[in-house]
Amino acid sequence: MIYIHVPFCRSFCTYCDFYSELLGEEAGPLKRYTDELCAEIKRRSGEMDDSLKTLYFGGGTPSLLPLTHLTRILLTLEECGHGGPYREFTMEVNPDDIVEKGLPYAQSLKALGVNRISIGVQSFDDELLRWMNRRHDALCAKEAFRIVREAGIDNISLDLIFGLSNLSDKGWESTIDQALELNPEHISCYQLSVEGESLLAALVEKGEYEEASDELCRHQYDILCQKMKAAGYSHYEISNFAKPGFEAVHNGGYWQRRPYVGLGPSAHSFSGKGRSWNDEILEDYHLTSEALSVEDEKVETLMLALRTARGIDAEFLTANCLPENINRLVKAGALVKTGSRYRIPEDHFFVSDEIIRELV
Numbered sequence: 226m227i228y229i230h231v232p233f234c235r236s237f238c239t240y241c242d243f244y245s246e247l248l249g250e251e252a253g254p255l256k257r258y259t260d261e262l263c264a265e266i267k268r269r270s271g272e273m274d275d276s277l278k279t280l281y282f283g284g285g286t287p288s289l290l291p292l293t294h295l296t297r298i299l300l301t302l303e304e305c306g307h308g309g310p311y312r313e314f315t316m317e318v319n320p321d322d323i324v325e326k327g328l329p330y331a332q333s334l335k336a337l338g339v340n341r342i343s344i345g346v347q348s349f350d351d352e353l354l355r356w357m358n359r360r361h362d363a364l365c366a367k368e369a370f371r372i373v374r375e376a377g378i379d380n381i382s383l384d385l386i387f388g389l390s391n392l393s394d395k396g397w398e399s400t401i402d403q404a405l406e407l408n409p410e411h412i413s414c415y416q417l418s419v420e421g422e423s424l425l426a427a428l429v430e431k432g433e434y435e436e437a438s439d440e441l442c443r444h445q446y447d448i449l450c451q452k453m454k455a456a457g458y459s460h461y462e463i464s465n466f467a468k469p470g471f472e473a474v475h476n477g478g479y480w481q482r483r484p485y486v487g488l489g490p491s492a493h494s495f496s497g498k499g500r501s502w503n504d505e506i507l508e509d510y511h512l513t514s515e516a517l518s519v520e521d522e523k524v525e526t527l528m529l530a531l532r533t534a535r536g537i538d539a540e541f542l543t544a545n546c547l548p549e550n551i552n553r554l555v556k557a558g559a560l561v562k563t564g565s566r567y568r569i570p571e572d573h574f575f576v577s578d579e580i581i582r583e584l585v
């Protein structure tokens with residue numbers, strides 16, 4: 226599993242505090258980024274585990290990376306013995322880049338081996354998109370989807386956001402309906418949170434935005450779950466829905482705690498025993514590592530596995546959690562045992578953090 230972080234954005238979205246650099250028209254930063262990334266691939270090639278054979282370009286905005294640079298990165302991976310074809314090769318894209326660069330760009334991505342595209346749609350409500358400071362509108366998102374499909378990508382995921390106090394039921398239902406009309410294979414839906422360095426945090430501070438209550442978030446989540454179920458998607462992870470056979474392989478590896486190597490500024494890695502992360506700077510970044518204690522490993526395993534509909538091995542749960550806690554949660558319907566596994570049922574996904582806290 227290889228993750229590559231592309232830390233550039235054309236503008237910053239209201240809610241986001243990911244590490245990213247504002248990209249202007251100059252070519253220098255992208256070239257220097259690619260140089261350093263290729264050097265890192267060579268340096269860390271020995272850490273890469275190809276058992277799942279997935280490659281994921283996330284950001285930032287990977288669709289800002291010119292094809293020449295993307296090709297160089299892929300060739301460097303190949304030189305190091307980690308080239309394609311990949312079982313899953315995902316590229317996150319912004320709708321405005323796809324529409325601006327057009328069908329030839331999407332076709333080139335496919336020719337380079339990309340077989341899954343994740344489009345950052347967030348909403349189909351133009352007013353909300355402007356409030357989020359996104360660069361696209363609803364029409365642009367739909368056009369981007371059409372282009373990606375026309376290029377022959379048969380595994381498309383859409384990202385949506387809920388949990389906003391300025392999102393009406395009607396607006397939310399309409400966004401989900403418009404997403405479903407496109408017939409994507411996968412939808413990821415994240416609850417908005419107010420992150421420390423984001424513009425949104427400043428708005429909250431100034432009293433210009435009031436966070437959505439837990440009840441409202443729960444209500445919006447319930448609307449989502451009902452609509453996705455009616456449309457035939459499986460709710461296989463708290464924030465993820467897929468048509469049968471289109472569950473994300475790479476992200477699935479994270480939830481199973483498989484080792485992965487994260488490359489590029491601010492990218493995180495997991496060796497199977499410890500975690501490490503690159504500095505949040507564009508050039509000359511370094512890796513910091515941390516070993517995990519037995520307790521850390523236990524908590525991580527529980528937290529990650531219980532986010533999924535597959536749940537956790539019953540033996541692991543009973544060996545690591547108090548029986549009275551497990552029994553209480555089972556009685557309350559917050560944990561269900563199916564065969565040799567325990568899982569949190571969908572109607573309790575929303576409070577999974579509290580359930581996991583009770584267990585650990």
Ligand code: SF4
Nearest residue numbers: 234237238241284285
């Ligand atoms: S949400 Fe994506 S495009 Fe927007 S600022 Fe964050 S990384 Fe950049």
